[in-house]
Amino acid sequence: MTERRYDPTRNEWVTFATHRQDRTYKPKADFCPLCPTKSGARKTEIDRENFEIVTFDNRFPAFSPEAPEPGVQMTELYPVAPANGRCEVVVYSDDHHLTFSDLTSARVRLLVDVWVDRWKILGSEDSIAYVMPFENKGEEVGTTLSHPHGQIYGYPYIPPVPLRELTAAQSYYAEHRRCVECDVIQGELKAGSRIVFENDSVVAWVPFWARYPYEVHVAPKVHLPNLASLSVPLRRNFADALLHVAKNYDLLFGFSLPYIMGFHQSPTDGDARWNDFSHLHVEFTPPNRSADKLKYLAGSESAGGAFISDVAPESAAALLRERWELAND
Amino acid sequence: MTERRYDPTRNEWVTFATHRQDRTYKPKADFCPLCPTKSGARKTEIDRENFEIVTFDNRFPAFSPEAPEPGVQMTELYPVAPANGRCEVVVYSDDHHLTFSDLTSARVRLLVDVWVDRWKILGSEDSIAYVMPFENKGEEVGTTLSHPHGQIYGYPYIPPVPLRELTAAQSYYAEHRRCVECDVIQGELKAGSRIVFENDSVVAWVPFWARYPYEVHVAPKVHLPNLASLSVPLRRNFADALLHVAKNYDLLFGFSLPYIMGFHQSPTDGDARWNDFSHLHVEFTPPNRSADKLKYLAGSESAGGAFISDVAPESAAALLRERWELAND
Numbered sequence: 001m002t003e004r005r006y007d008p009t010r011n012e013w014v015t016f017a018t019h020r021q022d023r024t025y026k027p028k029a030d031f032c033p034l035c036p037t038k039s040g041a042r043k044t045e046i047d048r049e050n051f052e053i054v055t056f057d058n059r060f061p062a063f064s065p066e067a068p069e070p071g072v073q074m075t076e077l078y079p080v081a082p083a084n085g086r087c088e089v090v091v092y093s094d095d096h097h098l099t100f101s102d103l104t105s106a107r108v109r110l111l112v113d114v115w116v117d118r119w120k121i122l123g124s125e126d127s128i129a130y131v132m133p134f135e136n137k138g139e140e141v142g143t144t145l146s147h148p149h150g151q152i153y154g155y156p157y158i159p160p161v162p163l164r165e166l167t168a169a170q171s172y173y174a175e176h177r178r179c180v181e182c183d184v185i186q187g188e189l190k191a192g193s194r195i196v197f198e199n200d201s202v203v204a205w206v207p208f209w210a211r212y213p214y215e216v217h218v219a220p221k222v223h224l225p226n227l228a229s230l231s232v233p234l235r236r237n238f239a240d241a242l243l244h245v246a247k248n249y250d251l252l253f254g255f256s257l258p259y260i261m262g263f264h265q266s267p268t269d270g271d272a273r274w275n276d277f278s279h280l281h282v283e284f285t286p287p288n289r290s291a292d293k294l295k296y297l298a299g300s301e302s303a304g305g306a307f308i309s310d311v312a313p314e315s316a317a318a319l320l321r322e323r324w325e326l327a328n329d
Numbered sequence: 330m331t332e333r334r335y336d337p338t339r340n341e342w343v344t345f346a347t348h349r350q351d352r353t354y355k356p357k358a359d360f361c362p363l364c365p366t367k368s369g370a371r372k373t374e375i376d377r378e379n380f381e382i383v384t385f386d387n388r389f390p391a392f393s394p395e396a397p398e399p400g401v402q403m404t405e406l407y408p409v410a411p412a413n414g415r416c417e418v419v420v421y422s423d424d425h426h427l428t429f430s431d432l433t434s435a436r437v438r439l440l441v442d443v444w445v446d447r448w449k450i451l452g453s454e455d456s457i458a459y460v461m462p463f464e465n466k467g468e469e470v471g472t473t474l475s476h477p478h479g480q481i482y483g484y485p486y487i488p489p490v491p492l493r494e495l496t497a498a499q500s501y502y503a504e505h506r507r508c509v510e511c512d513v514i515q516g517e518l519k520a521g522s523r524i525v526f527e528n529d530s531v532v533a534w535v536p537f538w539a540r541y542p543y544e545v546h547v548a549p550k551v552h553l554p555n556l557a558s559l560s561v562p563l564r565r566n567f568a569d570a571l572l573h574v575a576k577n578y579d580l581l582f583g584f585s586l587p588y589i590m591g592f593h594q595s596p597t598d599g600d601a602r603w604n605d606f607s608h609l610h611v612e613f614t615p616p617n618r619s620a621d622k623l624k625y626l627a628g629s630e631s632a633g634g635a636f637i638s639d640v641a642p643e644s645a646a647a648l649l650r651e652r653w654e655l656a657n658d
Contacts (some may be wrong), residue, residue, distance in 0.1 A: 142625025
């Protein structure tokens with residue numbers, strides 16, 4: 001069963017891909033499907049002896065170009081649709097034991113090029129309305145393969161969280177004729193207290209309303225709607241900011257910090273109006289609320305969507321800056 | 330720091346309660362604050378030697394009646410507000426080792442009365458716009474106290490998930506002059522394939538669009554907007570349905586299944602228009618996708634809000650029914 005079903009009580013799509021129940025689950029390092037194929041050894045997903053970055057279609061995709069027709073009958077109350085789209089894997093390195101934060105600056109710069117390319121290619125497919133590169137790092141967020149990698153989903157609809165952002169940004173734009181994210185960034189640069197990293201063109205900060213204790217957002221300072229709008233010099237600065245955040249996280253509690261990292265940007269549904277108020281940014285959300293405790297999405301967050309945080313965003317930003325300064329003095 | 334901060338990029342409130350970082354965390358059974366106070370022993374939160382059900386204010390509340398003024402200056406971009414409201418604990422039994430599914434039918438019936446009473450009392454407070462009883466069960470969903478208990482949050486605003494439901498239900502009502510949940514329930518009763526339990530007035534089913542593999546909703550068959558609208562005979566049937574679902578869950582994989590359980594109903598902000606299209610229901614969302622694997626909210630769900638499930642709702646409902654029949658034959 002592979003299909004999308006519509007929830008008319010929340011106006012959201014939910015996707016079913018029951019073949020994913022059999023996906024590869026925490027294989028031993030010897031059987032890592034993302035490692036290079038060693039000469040004479042069994043083939044992995046990547047039939048090369050070494051590589052820098054590789055992208056390929058996920059073997060257990062939620063969305064695929066030739067998705068079957070839904071197995072249930074659509075009704076007026078219950079719309080259904082094929083799970084068209086793409087699920088790609090992006091392997092960051094051929095070294096099984098690295099994480100994103102261990103990559104060289106040059107490799108992250110190359111990774112930005114890969115994200116730009118894949119965003120353009122997937123976004124140009126008619127069936128794909130939204131392209132989201134993301135990374136799940138660490139068993140705490142459910143990662144089943146430890147080899148350094150991310151994913152790119154090409155959705156056949158605008159997912160609920162980006163849609164809420166776009167809806168809010170559209171209202172704000174209608175009232176102020178400005179992008180809300182631009183105003184947030186200018187305000188943060190002026191306030192300074194929540195800034196974690198800054199270079200000429202890119203800034204990283206803990207949001208005023210951080211849902212996760214050590215949440216950090218990364219965005220270009222000027223209004224750019226998506227990955228494809230990053231100029232070549234800006235790509236270098238963007239890569240530097242992402243790498244800074246990942247390295248800073250590992251200094252926070254003295255271990256490789258788990259996180260979810262996701263790109264938010266303009267849809268690829270062909271409607272250019274999004275570009276005025278969609279501002280490219282990356283959200284890092286680590287699950288930790290301290291070195292040994294996780295923030296769970298329990299009743300208030302899960303059933304209500306109402307986040308309660310026990311860390312002040314200003315304290316989180318100060319601690320991240322302090323850890324960086326201590327390590328780099 | 331205790332305050333609400335507004336996220337203008339999603340139009341949602343996030344609450345900060347930094348004193349909660351010190352809340353009681355997995356105490357040994359001897360030091361359980363929800364156990365009765367034994368004669369001559371140190372006092373727990375409950376100064377009685379035995380009890381049936383007790384409710385009291387959470388010692389580490391996210392929302393409280395005398396919330397302080399916010400510590401930061403409000404700006405046009407960043408609204409802030411006091412975290413007014415209530416956080417209550419509802420202890421289901423004086424027996425530390427039970428779970429909700431172990432309670433007697435009479436105790437669950439009494440618990441429904443408690444929920445009705447607290448909903449009315451908290452809902453009548455001017456500062457409270459929405460009252461949500463919920464339960465976090467199991468360490469897998471972050472429960473820090475194992476004594477059988479739930480919580481009731483009285484929010485000073487309508488939380489994001491209920492608000493999305495109400496917004497969707499309002500549109501549906503405007504178009505069809507019917508409650509969407511009523512139509513869902515009638516459709517499910519007719520289809521039958523996703524029903525888990527049914528009595529004269531209450532039904533439990535796996536939603537057509539279940540976000541979690543073994544998600545189950547429980548609702549009265551007729552249109553009732555909130556807990557206070559449950560008639561006395563209906564309370565018995567409602568209690569029976571909730572208890573059935575909890576017992577059925579424990580039969581699913583042969584162990585006490587963790588879950589989040591939350592009530593969805595009409596707001597208490599004084600606007601009676603909600604009542605036409607707000608339909609009382611309870612959502613159970615267990616984190617398990619199989620006996621030994623959890624469903625994590627990773628990149629697609631967390632960054633995108635786009636749920637991907639690998640269990641067909643019809644299979645989940647069939648398995649729950651089968652387990653029940655096997656155990657009760």
